[in-house]
Amino acid sequence: MRPVPEVREPDEEAEERHGGSDPTFDSHGVFVRSIPAVLCGPGRNLLPYRPWRTGTVKTAITELFGIEHPIIQGGMHYVGFAELAAAVSNAGGLGIITGLTQKTPRDLAAEIARCRDMTDRPFGVNLTFLPTVTAPDYPGYVDAIIDGGVRIVETAGRNPQAWLPKLKDAGCVIIHKCTSVRHALKAQAIGCDAVSVDGFECGGHPGEDDIPNMILLPRAADELDIPFVASGGMADGRSLVAALAMGADGINMGTRFIATQEAPVHPNVKQAIVDASELDTRLVMRPLRNTERVLNNAAVERLLEKERTLGPDLTFDDIIEEVAGVYPRIMQEGDMDAGAWSCGMVAGLIHDIPTCRELVERIMKQAEDIIGGRLQQILSGTSGTS
Numbered sequence: 001m002r003p004v005p006e007v008r009e010p011d012e013e014a015e016e017r018h019g020g021s022d023p024t025f026d027s028h029g030v031f032v033r034s035i036p037a038v039l040c041g042p043g044r045n046l047l048p049y050r051p052w053r054t055g056t057v058k059t060a061i062t063e064l065f066g067i068e069h070p071i072i073q074g075g076m077h078y079v080g081f082a083e084l085a086a087a088v089s090n091a092g093g094l095g096i097i098t099g100l101t102q103k104t105p106r107d108l109a110a111e112i113a114r115c116r117d118m119t120d121r122p123f124g125v126n127l128t129f130l131p132t133v134t135a136p137d138y139p140g141y142v143d144a145i146i147d148g149g150v151r152i153v154e155t156a157g158r159n160p161q162a163w164l165p166k167l168k169d170a171g172c173v174i175i176h177k178c179t180s181v182r183h184a185l186k187a188q189a190i191g192c193d194a195v196s197v198d199g200f201e202c203g204g205h206p207g208e209d210d211i212p213n214m215i216l217l218p219r220a221a222d223e224l225d226i227p228f229v230a231s232g233g234m235a236d237g238r239s240l241v242a243a244l245a246m247g248a249d250g251i252n253m254g255t256r257f258i259a260t261q262e263a264p265v266h267p268n269v270k271q272a273i274v275d276a277s278e279l280d281t282r283l284v285m286r287p288l289r290n291t292e293r294v295l296n297n298a299a300v301e302r303l304l305e306k307e308r309t310l311g312p313d314l315t316f317d318d319i320i321e322e323v324a325g326v327y328p329r330i331m332q333e334g335d336m337d338a339g340a341w342s343c344g345m346v347a348g349l350i351h352d353i354p355t356c357r358e359l360v361e362r363i364m365k366q367a368e369d370i371i372g373g374r375l376q377q378i379l380s381g382t383s384g385t386s
């Protein structure tokens with residue numbers, strides 16, 4: 001367990017200066033009211049007394065990655081190209097290039113160089129360890145990351161232990177994506193610096209435990225010492241505040257970042273996300289224990305019918321048409337029925353296609369408004385019934 005932060009009594013002078021327990025702003029509009037002592041009791045992530053400043057949401061994740069806002073764009077196959085990663089990083093978050101979307105380590109090196117031309121801010125590379133018979137050239141991809149000067153790596157899929165010594169020796173900071181507390185603890189034990197905890201809601205592979213973030217995040221907070229971000233179902237300032245309240249140090253978003261101006265995917269994909277509701281995703285490949293949350297379409301209906309018909313006899317070969325090699329046709333050609341593609345339940349909260357900067361700034365503003373407004377009003381008993 002992480003040590004409980006030191007509990008300090010509220011600064012009485014500051015209380016007096018800023019009007020006792022009423023929400024107060026200083027002459028620059030900076031919110032300065034102290035957090036009441038009653039909130040600083042035992043428990044992880046309950047902040048010690050510190051005046052809260054608008055525009056300065058700093059967490060262990062912003063510090064670890066040297067970023068402005070605690071918002072990460074998760075690796076996404078055929079979405080996480082240099083354009084998106086750079087746009088997210090330029091907006092103050094952490095953009096991530098998806099390593100395996102690049103066909104060879106050489107291509108990845110070129111993509112890293114392209115991203116560096118578009119941003120001077122930190123960005124990362126996602127390395128997904130797939131359950132494939134013929135493994136991609138992982139040593140080559142690791143070299144491309146290190147030689148390209150990237151120092152933030154998001155690992156996912158499988159235990160990244162074999163690659164940690166080389167990455168850590170090169171000075172890389174590792175955030176591992178996991179879908180359970182036991183995997184998060186394992187990541188911590190093998191030396192990962194942070195984890196991204198993906199709840200049942202998430203687009204992509206939620207694992208086989210089906211634990212939503214309302215439970216998974218506080219469980220992670222209870223067990224982990226290293227920082228973690230909440231992933232799956234995150235869309236706006238409400239998500240960020242809820243994630244912070246449950247002990248996370250930031251958020252990781254996939255689906256929300258696809259519906260942005262800079263995401264280099266076909267407009268049909270963005271529109272499909274805007275048009276979808278929270279009821280429109282399906283879980284596929286559960287019989288193969290490779291569960292994936294995807295947006296429903298004709299190919300997914302066909303795939304699910306095969307799963308129903310073949311039951312435990314289903315093999316990967318039976319569904320190859322619906323899942324293999326479909327991403328370029330969907331993401332680049334906009335053929336929305338070409339196959340199964342990852343999409344989160346959060347589609348139900350996505351109604352527009354902003355720039356990454358507009359999105360990140362909107363999230364931060366809404367989060368700050370909630371913390372400094374509604375939550376403080378509730379604390380001070382002035383919230384009425386809303």
Ligand SMILES: Cc1cc2nc3c(=O)[nH]c(=O)nc-3n(C[C@H](O)[C@H](O)[C@H](O)COP(=O)(O)O)c2cc1C
Nearest residue numbers: 074075076077156202203204232233254255342344
């Ligand atoms: C289209 C798409 C492709 C994805 N591809 C990958 C991937 O290649 N590797 C990976 O680790 N995660 C991948 N993810 C998962 C995301 O990085 C992120 O964890 C997830 O989308 C979070 O859930 P959300 O969509 O509800 O925000 C993908 C997600 C989507 C939507």
